Amino acid sequence: MYLIRRIAMAEQGKVWDVANLMSQLCAAYEEKGRNKAQVFVSQGLPGTPNIVYAEWTQEAIEPNWPSKLPETVRTLISQMFPMLTEPWSVEFYELVTQEKLKERNFS
Numbered sequence: 001m002y003l004i005r006r007i008a009m010a011e012q013g014k015v016w017d018v019a020n021l022m023s024q025l026c027a028a029y030e031e032k033g034r035n036k037a038q039v040f041v042s043q044g045l046p047g048t049p050n051i052v053y054a055e056w057t058q059e060a061i062e063p064n065w066p067s068k069l070p071e072t073v074r075t076l077i078s079q080m081f082p083m084l085t086e087p088w089s090v091e092f093y094e095l096v097t098q099e100k101l102k103e104r105n106f107s
Contacts, residue, residue, distance in 0.1 A: 014083040
């Protein structure tokens, strides 16, 4: 199982606009069967401001071929990108389970 995190650095004053689009983007993927994502922002708290995160889990990491993107996703991305200060990034984390620890001789 993997945790996947998409990170978008929003322009000043655009974090909630980006969060709205990211929520819609995640919903479009969820309609195609992806696990439910959580979208959250870093604003007004300690830490780096104006960041939108989306996180979800999935069993395997598979390519997300541009040719298979729903048209809704393309439209949302084209609306979101002008509000970003840099291209978004994606982080991948393998979740640690007791089974995986045992496979590696930890108990």
